[in-house]
Amino acid sequence: MALRNGVREILSIIKEKSLVREAWDKIFPLAKFACSLHVIHKYLGLIVLTYGPSMLPTLSLTGDLVLAERISTRFGLVGPGDIVVVRSPQNPRIVVTKRLIGLEGDSVTYVVEPGKSDRSETIVVPKGHIWVEGDNIYVSNDSRKFGPVPYGLLQGKIFWRIWPPKDFGSLRRNSTKDPIFDKGLPSA
Amino acid sequence: MGTQNILWSYSKKIFTCGLIGLTISDRYASLAAVRGASMSPTFNPSTSSLLDDYVLVEKLCLSTYKFSHGDVVVFSSPQNHKERHIKRIIGLPGDWVGIRHSSDVFRVPQGHCWVEGDNPASSMDSNTFGPVPLGLVQGRVTHIVWPPQRLGAVEKRVPEGRVSSL
Numbered sequence: 001m002a003l004r005n006g007v008r009e010i011l012s013i014i015k016e017k018s019l020v021r022e023a024w025d026k027i028f029p030l031a032k033f034a035c036s037l038h039v040i041h042k043y044l045g046l047i048v049l050t051y052g053p054s055m056l057p058t059l060s061l062t063g064d065l066v067l068a069e070r071i072s073t074r075f076g077l078v079g080p081g082d083i084v085v086v087r088s089p090q091n092p093r094i095v096v097t098k099r100l101i102g103l104e105g106d107s108v109t110y111v112v113e114p115g116k117s118d119r120s121e122t123i124v125v126p127k128g129h130i131w132v133e134g135d136n137i138y139v140s141n142d143s144r145k146f147g148p149v150p151y152g153l154l155q156g157k158i159f160w161r162i163w164p165p166k167d168f169g170s171l172r173r174n175s176t177k178d179p180i181f182d183k184g185l186p187s188a
Numbered sequence: 189m190g191t192q193n194i195l196w197s198y199s200k201k202i203f204t205c206g207l208i209g210l211t212i213s214d215r216y217a218s219l220a221a222v223r224g225a226s227m228s229p230t231f232n233p234s235t236s237s238l239l240d241d242y243v244l245v246e247k248l249c250l251s252t253y254k255f256s257h258g259d260v261v262v263f264s265s266p267q268n269h270k271e272r273h274i275k276r277i278i279g280l281p282g283d284w285v286g287i288r289h290s291s292d293v294f295r296v297p298q299g300h301c302w303v304e305g306d307n308p309a310s311s312m313d314s315n316t317f318g319p320v321p322l323g324l325v326q327g328r329v330t331h332i333v334w335p336p337q338r339l340g341a342v343e344k345r346v347p348e349g350r351v352s353s354l
Contacts, residue, residue: 035211
């Protein structure tokens with residue numbers, strides 16, 4: 001009797017083990033998939049939904065879906081004119097899309113109050129920082145307001161637009177020459 | 189052919205382990221070595237460089253970016269993004285912090301924090317480079333894991349009379 005009970009117990013343990021095994025076999029590929037997604041998102045690139053008026057006319061008001069890559073920011077291959085994704089220095093939970101204007105050591109001239117006066121100021125971007133501005137200088141919360149941004153807050157460089165489909169294509173440097181941005185530079 | 193198969197399966201396994209390891213260290217927790225004496229006596233109390241402390245860095249706080257006074261955090265330096273520093277948060281947004289060796293008070297701006305080392309004698313901290321954006325924080329130090337005789341949690345500590353939240 002005792003022997004029979006023992007055998008039954010062992011059988012049930014084996015059955016349980018195979019159940020665990022089965023569950024593991026199902027969960028493990030899922031976990032692996034999630035890990036791959038994380039690594040791609042963290043080290044290669046990401047999809048960003050941009051909206052708001054600050055990057056008009058390059059990116060639309062209602063929402064564009066764009067691809068950003070993290071490789072060039074990691075290796076310092078970004079330069080003035082690139083559209084970048086930056087973690088906001090005022091709120092760490094959000095990221096903002098701006099155009100990179102100057103790297104450390106560059107001197108940047110900007111209009112302090114566009115639309116109100118022509119007063120412009122020039123500053124030298126400090127060590128380890130970058131200067132970012134929106135293309136629509138009239139409605140943009142950028143370095144003109146919160147100052148230079150540490151390079152470490154740079155999240156990626158936007159290189160391709162996937163939505164809306166009529167604008168599908170590359171967003172490289174100088175691919176869009178916008179008149180508002182030119183006006184921001186000193187003329188005298 | 190046989191050895192090729194073995195090699196292939198091995199490299200697949202290593203790749204999978206790498207993926208899982210990277211994910212855990214990015215999202216949940218990782219280990220970091222403490223260099224320098226800026227956080228002594230909490231970390232590296234003796235000055236011998238051979239015995240660096242190793243600490244456990246928790247990453248779950250990055251989903252909300254909520255920190256409290258006295259937390260020890262790892263952040264990338266505002267002056268050089270490749271360097272990482274370990275310091276203690278003294279002031280959070282809206283606090284007034286008294287600057288060391290001067291009578292000035294400074295208001296910590298929105299989305300920033302004021303960090304200082306525990307060793308005022310040799311620390312490169314917010315007294316030198318100003319407030320640090322919270323977005324640069326990469327994790328919160330919770331435990332010392334090496335050397336074993338000092339294994340244990342890192343306690344929160346707020347220096348008296350430096351901060352007022354008025």
